[in-house]
């Protein structure tokens with residue numbers, strides 16, 4: 001399971017949790033403007049917008065999980081198992097392998113308007129990266145500071161949905177996730193009034209009762225509702241520290257603790273990492289299950305005109321700030 005969300009203060013923020021029982025081995029990867037992307041079916045792209053994100057690197061190629069570009073567009077791939085179906089190669093369209101989708105969009109789009117145009121010509125195809133890395137069944141959220149969309153490639157074709165709430169989890173398909181929010185329209189951060197029965201002396205005996213009924217479990221539909229409620233009500237100051245801190249709290253509402261979600265005998269899904277892109281400034285923040293401290297990589301510190309990939313390892317291990325020794 002995974003969860004993605006957007007957040008706006010002075011700057012625009014986008015990020016995700018990546019929940020799984022093991023890591024593929026990931027790094028924070030920058031592909032500068034002159035790194036050549038050799039697309040499998042549409043040829044080489046020698047220059048493009050610079051990209052930063054979390055990726056597994058194989059054969060000098062960044063297999064991005066989530067990333068943003070220098071123009072303010074961000075996107076993430078989340079599991080969509082049992083529903084994702086990729087197409088066969090077709091003539092007269094842009095055939096993009098599923099693992100190329102993030103580079104394809106982020107290398108050339110400076111806004112969601114441009115993303116929508118590019119998506120009119122795209123065919124997301126079932127070409128695997130390699131024998132060792134077969135097709136991942138994913139769907140995607142793509143955002144800029146003005147809007148978000150969800151992209152789902154299914155057996156009945158490619159679906160592009162407006163995503164007015166700016167969050168995504170896993171199954172079921174996005175329209176069903178949005179529909180279930182109808183069931184929670186009564187939730188509120190305010191204390192409830194007694195509309196149950198005016199003759200009963202009901203008492204709002206605890207704070208937070210306006211949210212009673214918000215699902216608390218780790219299923220993807222429950223995480224969708226929970227993170228949506230948290231995100232739409234979240235308030236913070238506008239500074240970078242206050243915004244980033246608040247963003248981690250929003251995704252913290254759907255954090256997965258080891259032991260609570262068994263996926264096989266003795267194997268547990270956990271939140272391996274949480275990311276927070278400052279999409280306006282090109283700074284990639286993250287923390288991990290084993291390291292709560294927020295680390296950051298700023299793309300604009302690098303030579304973005306280079307033709308070589310730039311990689312930073314994920315920093316693991318808790319750093320505890322002892323105050324008296």
Ligand SMILES: C[C@H](CCC(=O)NCCS(=O)(=O)O)[C@H]1CC[C@H]2[C@@H]3CC[C@@H]4C[C@H](O)CC[C@]4(C)[C@H]3C[C@H](O)[C@]12C
Pocket residue numbers: 001002018019020024056063064065077078079080081098099128129133134135136137170171
């Ligand atoms: C496992 C993750 C989703 C986590 C998740 O949602 N777990 C819940 C399970 S459940 O849905 O709740 O049952 C996903 C998210 C992004 C994926 C990579 C995308 C690039 C690349 C694509 C290639 O084709 C295959 C290898 C590749 C490195 C992919 C590996 C893996 O697939 C990644 C990490």
